[in-house]
Structures are given as C-alpha cells and as structure tokens.
Amino acid sequence: MGKWIQALIYFVLRRLMHRRYDVEVIGLEKLESLEGPVLVLPNHPAYVDPPIVLSHLRFGKSLRPLVFTDTYRSPLFYPLMKVIDAYEVPNLQSHSRDAHTKTTQLIEEVAGELNHGQSFLIYPSGRLQRQGYEIVGGARIAYELLERVDNVNVVLVRTRGLWGSRYGCAQEGDVPALGRNALASFFWVLAGLVFFLPKRKVTLEVHPVNRDELPMESKTALNRHLEGFYNADGGETAKFVPYNYFFGPREFDFDAVKKKGAVDLSEVPESTVHEVYEIVEHRLDRKLEESEKEPSTTLDMLGLDSLERMDLALELERQYGFRSDHVPASVGELCLLAAGKAPTDEQPLEVPEGWVDETKTSTDYPEILAETIAEAFVRRALQSANHTAVADPLSGALNYRKLLIGATLLSKRIAKLESKSVGIMLPASVAADSVVLATLIAGKLPVMLNWTTGPAGLRHATEKLEVSHVVTSKRFMDRLGVEIDGVEMFYLEDVREGISTWEKLRTLIATYIASGSFLSHLPQPNPDDPAVILFTSGSESLPKAVPLSHRNLIADMRGGIDHMNFHRSDTLLGFLPPFHSFGLTAASLMPLLSGIRVVHHADPTDSRMLARIIAAYKPTFTFTTPTFLQYIVSSSEPGELDSLRLVMVGAEKCPTSLYEQTMKILPDLDLLEGYGITECSPVVSGNKPGQNKPGTxxxxxxxxxxxxxxxxxxxxxxxxxxxxxxxxxxxxxxxxxxxxxxxxxxxxxxxxxxxxxxxxxxxxxxxxxxxxxxxRFLKIGGEMVSLPALEAPLAEKFPADEEGPKVAVEGVEKDGGRCIVLFTTEDLTLREANDLLKQAGFHGIMRLDEVRQIETIPVLGTGKTNYRQLRGWLEEGSEVTANS
Missing domain, CATH: 2.30.38.10 (Luciferase; Domain 3)
Structure with a gap:
C-alpha cells in the first residue's frame, strides 16, 4: 500500500513540476535492468532538484532520500517526509561532537539498509552548490557507503538547468530560505494562473555505473571521479527564468551577488591569517598553494569533508576562544572565526518574561539572612519567592520560588552520589547557580573545576578531592571537547528527564503550604566547615586546592555589599566562570543570597554578545578583568553599555588607556579597580563609588x-x-x-x-x-627588579585589545646572570623597547635583556597572562623569534 501511495504522490508531484519545469530525462531506459539495491548519486544545484529527481526516476524502485533535519522537521514538509519514507540526517551546519557521532552512526545505518536491499538517493557533496559546478571535495559519505556495501547498483545523475533558480545559492550568495522561497513561488504560480508560467528547461542525465569500475583506492580518488562526471561540460552559468510573461523581474544581476558575498579580511591580523594557514596545512598534511590561500577558497576544494570542517572549526574555537554556530565553509571564514569576527545575523535580544522586577526599590538593602550558604539561600528564596532571581539567554528568567524548586529536586539526586566531594564543571549560567546550591543543600562539597587547565589539571583536581562524579551538561561538554579520566559524568539533561511532573508539582505546593520543611531538611554544617573548593589560578605555579568556609564566603559577601553600597534594585551581569573566585562569590552567590538580580552569559570572551546582553537586560554593574572589559568596550555599539553605573575590575592592573577609553563612552560610570585573592574569598580591597583613586x-x-x-x-x-x-x-x-x-x-x-x-x-x-x-621580582646586585614595573610602560604603549594582551615581561635568574625578556606580538627591537623604558624613567639594571616576538601572548581561562608558561619557555630555552 505504501508503494502505491508513494507512486501517487510522485505522479502528482511530477505533474505540478511540469507547470514550471520542462524536464528531460536522458538515459532512463538504462535503469530497467537493474536488480538489487540502488544508490542514486546526483549533483545538487538547488533545493528543488530532489523532488524533480525522485518524481522522474521511475524504474520500479522505492528510493529513500536523505534529508537534513531542518527540512525534514519543517511543518511544511514533515508530513511528506513521513509518507515518502525520507531518512533524517543531523544538520552539520551546527558543529559539535554530538553531530559528529550521529553522522558516523548514520553512515553505518544506511550501509546496513543498503545491504538489506533498500535503495537510497544521496547527494555525495552533502550540501547545495555554491557555484555553477559541483564540489564533492572531502565529503566522505559516498566513499564510506561504497566501502561497506558490495552488491549495490550505482546510478550517477547530472542535473542541468537549475543553477540560477531561486532555490539555489546563485541569487542570494548563500543557502536560500526554503520556506520563504516556496511561498514566493506559490504566489507567482497563482499570478500566472498555473498554466501560464515560463518554463525552466531541466535535463537529468542518468548513468548507471558498475561499482567495480569506480576508483575506490581512496576517498579523494572517488570524489575526483564524481566531480569529473558532474562537471564534464564545464559546469553551468547562472540563468534567470522569469515567473511571468508580462510582469515581474525579467533579469537578475548574479555578478553583484558574488561581489557582495566576498570575505573581507582587512580587519583580521596578518599573524592570525598565517596561523590559520598553518593549522589547515597541518590538517591537510601538506603546504597550501598560493592560489589556495585566497579567502574564497572553499574547504571542499581543499579536500575537507563536513566532519573534518567541523573538527577544524572546533579546534579554532578551543585555540582562539571565539565561537560561532556556523561552520566555516572557506579559508576566509576560518580566518574570521579565529579573529572573533565571524558574521552573525544579529537580532535584538528579547528579555524573557519576568526579568523586570519593579517591586524592588533603591532603598531595599541587600542582606544575607544566615551564616551558612544553603540556609541563607533558602531563607532568601522563601522571603523573596516571587522576586526575580536569575536569568540567562538559554534558561530565561527564574524567580526565587522556581530556583528553590529546581535546586531542591536536583539536590535529591546529588545526595545519592557516593563521594562527599562533587565536581562541578559549568560556565556562568542559571544551571551553574542551581548546581552549586543543590550540592550544598544535599550536604555535599562543591569542587569547582577549571576546564582551561586541560585533562591533566582536571585529573589532578578530581584525584586530590577524591571526586567520583562531575556535574555538567551534555551541551557544554559537547562544545568543550574535554574528557576527565577516572570520574563519572552526571549530566543535567538526564536528571531533568528523570523528574516526574508529580514530583515538581508536590515541591511547588510545598513552597506555599510547607515552606518550613525546606529549612528543616537542610544539613547543619559548622560555619567554619568548607563550603566550596576552588583552585588557585596557576599563573605562577601549579593550582592549589583552596577550601573556603561558609564563614569566609559570607563575611566577604557582606563586606563587599557594605563597601560598594549596593541596592536590591541593582542588577548584576555575571559572566566570569564559577571556577573563578570572583565568578563564584561576587557574580553568583552574593546576588542570589542578598536578593540582587543577576543575568549570566556563559562565555566571557564572547564580547559582542555581552554588549548585546547589557543593552537588553540593562544591568547596573558587573565584575570583570581589564582584559574582558577591553573586549566588551571594543565590541560595543553606541548606547549599548549605558545602563552600567559601576564596573569593578581586578585580577590584573587596569591600563590607563582602557580607563580613558571606557570613561570616554561612559562618562558617568564608576570604573573602580579592586584587589582580590582566591584565598581571601576573594575581595580584599577596592575603590568605592564617590571615593575612587584611579591607579590604586x-x-x-x-x-x-x-x-x-x-x-x-x-x-x-x-x-x-x-x-x-x-x-x-x-x-x-x-x-x-x-x-x-x-x-x-x-x-x-x-x-x-x-x-x-x-x-x-x-x-x-x-x-x-x-x-x-x-x-615577579628578581634580586639583582642586591636590588629588587620589578617585572610588572618594566611591563607597565610597554603595556601603556601597546595596550591590550580584543585580540588580547600585546606585551608581557618575564624573567629568570641564571648562573651567568639574569635574563629579562619582553614577549610581544609587535614588531619591536630590543633597542626600541629599552628606549621606551628610559623615557619612562627606568635606568641601570631596570632594562630588558631580550625581545621575543610571538604570535599571541598566552592567557589563562580567566583572561590573565599566563606567566608560568612564559617562564617555562625561558627555563626550557624554547626557541622563539627574537628581535635584537
């Protein structure tokens, strides 16, 4: 019955297509003698060619087309996808390890279906043509399937006449919006009274091929053979066919689209471009030709398939810290990603319902209501149940009641974990706040793991604290690509699936009629017991485990609130990761316990999104490092940061140039410098609003x-x-x-x-x-030489920007004397550098011994310069280009 329904659908589809497309099939008779499973491999000039191919290749076989999930799940096409038995394919335009795994599984499953006699329609390139000829490039699916299936008939199809259609890339320079173009076509069909549409001439050239005749010695050999077939006539020139004989556009400027879509690398540092070349060359295991270094060179042309392109994009994300949901398709787009300039389709951010809380006034005092963290949170949540507590772009806005319910439900699962210490590895987010609170409510000790230390550092931390489970999310780990040996991952997504509606409802009701039960069931730690484990930054030595007690944290939070004169009407932007002491105490626990709203963003390097969040959520203050503040200020548009009345920076000296730049665009801002140490919970000192001495x-x-x-x-x-x-x-x-x-x-x-x-x-x-x-002082001839003092005038001359710091000074004492080195991304000689120091008043022993030019100054996940790595280079005698 199913085959008859499919045949009817294809008949109707063929008749409808005939109103617009004059289709000629050349070689259809060659398919009549085929026995067994068939693998049809066409080129892919437009979205409309799959229905044309499916409805016109009639040879007694039911073809299952592979369809990307975005199209498959579209409400417009989903019913049709089910009827024609289409095979859903994960969309690799969003890169992640999960998509990588699913694609590998897909190949295995389709190969199994072919071996069992099923026939498939598959596009070897895996994507629409971006030009008038087909590039299979490094795509792997055709080769992998033919490697796994011996008894399959291969049918190559060369489609001509569709390049230039509104369903292809020629008119927009990129993948067209299928739904929008389908509606536009429907309008023109009605305008042409169905029967009076100009027709587009389309030909399908069908060539059955003996599988044994295909070059299967390598993926590259097969793909070149397919490209040779698809492009045998040299490809196509875009052709515009009007939709009406009497009105509407008569021609289209395809050349203008090409120029508009060109990648501009003028704002990408040359050093970054060369680094990207080197990374691509390493991936290809060969040097790039000069012609291949053009920004327009597609990764397909270089032989990188969709999975390899995705891996390459993830590698660049990890190395440079910038993210994009779009997988780069060309060398130019790789460079833009590495420089943090990948194009985005920016729309104004929508503030979630419930974020605005007008019940608080500037006279409300932020107060912490107990001497231990869990009790202070529960008391705050019960007292301010309907007040907004926290938000992020993924979770929306939660009031204290919802946050208490979520933390309570999660705590019951965490309480069942075997070890006393529970690892937490999450970025700044509603999820991270909930997990920290839930862990304390469960009577466990949160261990905040710094993923930027890599597998060795994470393993060191989990072994030291005897952590058996790490709480994280699949989404985050999928993007991060980090693994930890010896622990079990506790995924939040799995927890959510295991919580019943009845349990949620029961806990909700309890917040109204049995609120005291939330307090009575809390553990009763001593205020001097550890409340959390953090780790030192590792900028000077290997990270050390820092246990902070309830008393430590609450004393610091109360001291900070008094010092800064916060109000409950204030709103905090928190984006420092919770493994950072400021990120945990000042940007997470302090606002949640005291009743100040906080909005989170997970990526402190995503400066453009941070500026947009400030524009939308209108926070009044934030804590950050000078490096991250520089990113935000440099990426913001006029007016976006106007809601900020106070910014506290710490962890490194705030350059005068940054202070001046920030005050220029925000003249009413209190830009305050403070000082904190993880071991001190962390705030020790800070300038105050109205009592500020810049430079201290x-x-x-x-x-x-x-x-x-x-x-x-x-x-x-x-x-x-x-x-x-x-x-x-x-x-x-x-x-x-x-x-x-x-x-x-x-x-x-x-x-x-x-x-x-x-x-x-x-x-x-x-x-x-x-x-x-x-x-960071060297004792030379009885005198103390300050490395930061030597670095300061150089940093003033070459301030950090959105690319990171440009200078760093490090030194070591050697048997033959000292060695003080300026590491820089600038083209600077030793004489020029020491002249700058002389102009700043440094003489005698206060000088540099060497200048080493490097591509980037290494930084930690907190944004601090990684002096330990620089010192390691000096001690190991690593070769770095030196300028004399």
Whole structure:
C-alpha cells in the first residue's frame, strides 16, 4: 500500500513540476535492468532538484532520500517526509561532537539498509552548490557507503538547468530560505494562473555505473571521479527564468551577488591569517598553494569533508576562544572565526518574561539572612519567592520560588552520589547557580573545576578531592571537547528527564503550604566547615586546592555589599566562570543570597554578545578583568553599555588607556579597580563609588585587616614604603587542602596573617597601591627588579585589545646572570623597547635583556597572562623569534 501511495504522490508531484519545469530525462531506459539495491548519486544545484529527481526516476524502485533535519522537521514538509519514507540526517551546519557521532552512526545505518536491499538517493557533496559546478571535495559519505556495501547498483545523475533558480545559492550568495522561497513561488504560480508560467528547461542525465569500475583506492580518488562526471561540460552559468510573461523581474544581476558575498579580511591580523594557514596545512598534511590561500577558497576544494570542517572549526574555537554556530565553509571564514569576527545575523535580544522586577526599590538593602550558604539561600528564596532571581539567554528568567524548586529536586539526586566531594564543571549560567546550591543543600562539597587547565589539571583536581562524579551538561561538554579520566559524568539533561511532573508539582505546593520543611531538611554544617573548593589560578605555579568556609564566603559577601553600597534594585551581569573566585562569590552567590538580580552569559570572551546582553537586560554593574572589559568596550555599539553605573575590575592592573577609553563612552560610570585573592574569598580591597583613586586598588573592606611588612624581615613598614601585603580576617581561608609545602601564613605582632605574596604600599589616605607579585621580582646586585614595573610602560604603549594582551615581561635568574625578556606580538627591537623604558624613567639594571616576538601572548581561562608558561619557555630555552 505504501508503494502505491508513494507512486501517487510522485505522479502528482511530477505533474505540478511540469507547470514550471520542462524536464528531460536522458538515459532512463538504462535503469530497467537493474536488480538489487540502488544508490542514486546526483549533483545538487538547488533545493528543488530532489523532488524533480525522485518524481522522474521511475524504474520500479522505492528510493529513500536523505534529508537534513531542518527540512525534514519543517511543518511544511514533515508530513511528506513521513509518507515518502525520507531518512533524517543531523544538520552539520551546527558543529559539535554530538553531530559528529550521529553522522558516523548514520553512515553505518544506511550501509546496513543498503545491504538489506533498500535503495537510497544521496547527494555525495552533502550540501547545495555554491557555484555553477559541483564540489564533492572531502565529503566522505559516498566513499564510506561504497566501502561497506558490495552488491549495490550505482546510478550517477547530472542535473542541468537549475543553477540560477531561486532555490539555489546563485541569487542570494548563500543557502536560500526554503520556506520563504516556496511561498514566493506559490504566489507567482497563482499570478500566472498555473498554466501560464515560463518554463525552466531541466535535463537529468542518468548513468548507471558498475561499482567495480569506480576508483575506490581512496576517498579523494572517488570524489575526483564524481566531480569529473558532474562537471564534464564545464559546469553551468547562472540563468534567470522569469515567473511571468508580462510582469515581474525579467533579469537578475548574479555578478553583484558574488561581489557582495566576498570575505573581507582587512580587519583580521596578518599573524592570525598565517596561523590559520598553518593549522589547515597541518590538517591537510601538506603546504597550501598560493592560489589556495585566497579567502574564497572553499574547504571542499581543499579536500575537507563536513566532519573534518567541523573538527577544524572546533579546534579554532578551543585555540582562539571565539565561537560561532556556523561552520566555516572557506579559508576566509576560518580566518574570521579565529579573529572573533565571524558574521552573525544579529537580532535584538528579547528579555524573557519576568526579568523586570519593579517591586524592588533603591532603598531595599541587600542582606544575607544566615551564616551558612544553603540556609541563607533558602531563607532568601522563601522571603523573596516571587522576586526575580536569575536569568540567562538559554534558561530565561527564574524567580526565587522556581530556583528553590529546581535546586531542591536536583539536590535529591546529588545526595545519592557516593563521594562527599562533587565536581562541578559549568560556565556562568542559571544551571551553574542551581548546581552549586543543590550540592550544598544535599550536604555535599562543591569542587569547582577549571576546564582551561586541560585533562591533566582536571585529573589532578578530581584525584586530590577524591571526586567520583562531575556535574555538567551534555551541551557544554559537547562544545568543550574535554574528557576527565577516572570520574563519572552526571549530566543535567538526564536528571531533568528523570523528574516526574508529580514530583515538581508536590515541591511547588510545598513552597506555599510547607515552606518550613525546606529549612528543616537542610544539613547543619559548622560555619567554619568548607563550603566550596576552588583552585588557585596557576599563573605562577601549579593550582592549589583552596577550601573556603561558609564563614569566609559570607563575611566577604557582606563586606563587599557594605563597601560598594549596593541596592536590591541593582542588577548584576555575571559572566566570569564559577571556577573563578570572583565568578563564584561576587557574580553568583552574593546576588542570589542578598536578593540582587543577576543575568549570566556563559562565555566571557564572547564580547559582542555581552554588549548585546547589557543593552537588553540593562544591568547596573558587573565584575570583570581589564582584559574582558577591553573586549566588551571594543565590541560595543553606541548606547549599548549605558545602563552600567559601576564596573569593578581586578585580577590584573587596569591600563590607563582602557580607563580613558571606557570613561570616554561612559562618562558617568564608576570604573573602580579592586584587589582580590582566591584565598581571601576573594575581595580584599577596592575603590568605592564617590571615593575612587584611579591607579590604586582602593581601601580594605571591613571584614579584613591589612599590614605591609618588609619582604625579608617581616617587620611592619611605615606609610608609603612598599612591602609585602599581609591579610587577616573572617574572609581568609585556613590553609590549602592536602598541601605538602609550608602554608602561606606568617606570625607578626602576635597574630596569624595570610601572606599574599604581593608587594604594595599605602598612601596617606590608606589607599593601597599595587606594586606586583613578589615572585615577579628578581634580586639583582642586591636590588629588587620589578617585572610588572618594566611591563607597565610597554603595556601603556601597546595596550591590550580584543585580540588580547600585546606585551608581557618575564624573567629568570641564571648562573651567568639574569635574563629579562619582553614577549610581544609587535614588531619591536630590543633597542626600541629599552628606549621606551628610559623615557619612562627606568635606568641601570631596570632594562630588558631580550625581545621575543610571538604570535599571541598566552592567557589563562580567566583572561590573565599566563606567566608560568612564559617562564617555562625561558627555563626550557624554547626557541622563539627574537628581535635584537
């Protein structure tokens, strides 16, 4: 019965097609003698050629077409797809490891169907033609199928006459919108009264081929053979055929479309372009010809199939930190992705329903309501149940009631995990907030994992804390491409599927009629028990595990709220990852516990999206690093950042050039520099609104005391003298976890102080001036040489931009003396660099010994310069291009 229905549909389709297309099939009679499964392999000039081929190749076989999921699932075509028994294919325009796996499975499944006698219509290129000839390139599906199936008839089809159709790429320069063009065609059909349409001449040349005659020694050989058949006549010139004899357009300027679609690399650094060439050459295992380096060179032409193109795009994302949902199709598009300039179809962001909360006023004080994290959250959630708590572009906006319900349901699953410590690996998001809170409600210890440390660093962290499970999401891991040995992944997607509607409803009802039960079921930790494990940044040494107690975190949050004079009407933009101490404490826990709305974005390097989020959600303040702020300011459009009244930067010195650039576009902004250390939960000091001294890291917050001592004698120093910064107070941790070396504490004046390892001085008003890391000083001839001080004037001359830092100074002491090196992306000689230092007032031993030009300055996931890697290059004697 099914075959008769299909035959009827194809008959009707053929008659409808005849109104617009004059189709001639050459060689159809050659198919009558075919026995067994058939694999039809046509070229693909337009979206309309599949129905033409399916309805005109009549030889007693039921062909199953492979159809991409976007078309397959379209409401307009889905019923037809089911009737003709189309085979759904994952869309590889969105690149991910999951799509990669599904495509591999697809090939195996289709091969199995062919071996069982099923026949298929498959396009070897896997995509629409982008020009008047077919490029199979590195596509693998035809080769993989023929490798797996011996007894299959191969039918090659060369379609001519459709290049230039509105259903192809010639008119738009890219893949056309199928639904929109179908509706436009329907309009023209009606306008032409169905029977009076100019016809487009189409020919289908059908050639059965003996499988044994195909060149199967390699994928490349087969694909070149297919291209030779499809393009035997030299390809096609785009042809426009009007839809009406009397009115409407009579011609089309195809050349203008070609010019419009050209890739412009004028704003991409030349160094980035050359790096992309090298990456592509490594992938191809050969050098690129000069002609192949043209921006318009498609990756198909280079022999890269859809899976290889996807892998290449993911590699560039991991290396450069920029993302795009579009898989690059050409060398030029690869360069744009690497430079963070991949084209996007920007639409104004829609703020989710419930985000605006007009019930809060500027007089409402943000208050933390308990002495442990889980209790403070539950009390806040019960008190502010209907107030907006958190949002992100993926999850929308959640009020406290919904957040409490989600965290409670998740906590019951996390409570069943075997180990006390639970790894958490998620970006800044509603999901990350929910998981941290759920883990604490479950009585477990959250271990915040820094995925930028790579597999070795992650394995080190999970082994040290004896983590058996890591909570994450498939979506995130799919994009990240990182694996952790020795642990089981606990995916949020699986958890959601396992929660019944009844359990959700029961928990919702409890928030109204049994709210006290949420408090009574909480664990009762001591405030001095660890609440979370973070890790040091690793910029100077291997990361160390930092246990922060409930007392540490809550003292720091309360101190920060008082210091900055926040209001509950404020809104925070939080995008630093939760493995970053500022990201967890200041941009996640602090707003959630105190009642301040927070909107998250998962990627701190996605500067363009961050600017758009600020424009849409209108946050009033944010915490960031100078590097990330530079990205945002450089990527923003006029007016997008106007809602910000306060920005606090830390983790590295804020360049004067960035301060001036930011204040120029936001003259009313309080751009404040602060100072924090993971071991101090993290905020130690900061400038205040209305009490700001640019160039300093401000005043200590009220929960800490600070002391400046001599770096060697540890004697307290008078005001104005630079020395070692010591810190004590409720926000200071109690020591590294499972740490064999001496703990970082000193006894001075009868008190135990945390040794920050940083050199500072205090001015007459008590403002702290940061002078650099003690570890980043070299002792030469009895004098201390500050590497950050040498770097500062060079960084002023060559400020960081959206591409990252341009200079970094590192040095080591060697047997033969010192070695202080300027690493730079600029074309700068040693003499020029030292002249700049002289102009800044440095003389004698305060000079550079070498300049090394490198493609990019290495940075950590937090945006900090990775000095440990630079120092490693010096200690290992790595060869880097040096300018003398």
């Amino acid at each position: 890291i401000g005043l200590p917050i009220n929960c800490v005391e600070t002391l400046v001592v001599h770096p060697e004698s540890h004697e307290p120093l008078p005001q104005g003298e630079a020395g070692l910064l010591l810190i004590r107070g409720d926000s200071v941790f109690d020591g590294y976890y499972k740490y064999d070396a001496p703990q970082p504490f000193l006894e001075v004046n009868g008190h135990r102080w945390y040794n920050s390892g940083d050199l500072v001085a205090k001015d007459e008003d008590g403002f702290i001036q940061f002078r650099g890391r003690l570890k």
